[in-house]
Amino acid sequence: MRRLPPLNALRSFEAAGRLNSLTQAAEALNVTQSAVAQQIRVLEEFLGQKLFERDGRNIRLTVRGRHYWTDVSTCLGRLTEATERMLNTTTRMPLRVNASTSFLHMWLLPRLGRFREQHPEIPVEIVSTPDRSVTHLDDTSDIVIRRYTPELRRQGFVDHPLMRSQAVAVCAATHPMRETLRDPADLLDAPLLHYAGMPQAWQYWFHSAEVRVSETLRGTIFDEFLLSLRAAENGLGVCLAPRSVVRDALESGQLVALFDDRVSLEGPPYHALYRETDGASHLTTFVNWLQGCVDARDRVPMTD
Secondary structure: OOOOOOHHHHHHHHHHHHHOOHHHHHHHHOOOHHHHHHHHHHHHHHHOOOOEEEEOOEEEEOHHHHHHHHHHHHHHHHHHHHHHHHHOOOOOOOEEEEEEHHHHHHHHHHHHHHHHHHOOOOOEEEEEEOOOOOOOOOOOOOEEEEEOOHHHOOOOEEEEEEEEEEEEEEEOOOOOOHHHOOOHHHHHHOOEEEEOOOOOHHHHHHHHOOOOOOOOOOOEEEOOHHHHHHHHHOOOOEEEEEHHHHHHHHHHOOOEEEOOOOOOEEEEEEEEEEEOOOOOHHHHHHHHHHHHHOOHHHOOOOOO
């Protein structure tokens, strides 16, 4: 069970810390000075430590009190904004889009400005979560974008296939071994970059390339997929990445694909799940826009 102090105590603390004065805090909250002082005592007793020190006729936050005030002020500000949005029925609630960190960074964020230009009336709120976080996604999200797994399915959401996830071996154009990597088997002597969320990915890729490998391959392991991509861009090795996600980097020359005309490894496609809500046309507007941004070469093939 979460331990939270009383809201009135937090409001008094925030005002007193912002104004460095109990008197001014009382005026701002339209209460008496003694009421503010009492609420601060309640909070200090709850936390078991002092939050303020006397500075003549004024007060100032302790070092730990200053850190706590920063967090409390931010949370109260967000709570105020959220409440105002709920009370104002004429204001459209932001469209909450949840996607993996790598997908956001490499694909969605570079395109999001176009959506805002085309649909300024639809506010969008982006939520980033690690690539491996599927079972613990925020239930308040309106749209979830992920590589598809059975755990991704959610009751009350429409499942929309978005784009393919074909694994490509990529490295920096300046990688010192690039010119010597003429055949998939040459990668056995190259520095491989592994993503912990898909520990067997390289084994599958080599099997697809008809190259025999052991169960364990050397190389650096990253717990975030985006970090393995960044390592590849900086010439630290070769990693596997969905061609659809890194297509911009490939076309700009930031990354180069190795043997992609000879080795094909199809992975779970990316899906967009959106909340099934009556009259929520902004959801389908965003999903349709997403689909329109997908390169024709990356679209999920239609099935009979």
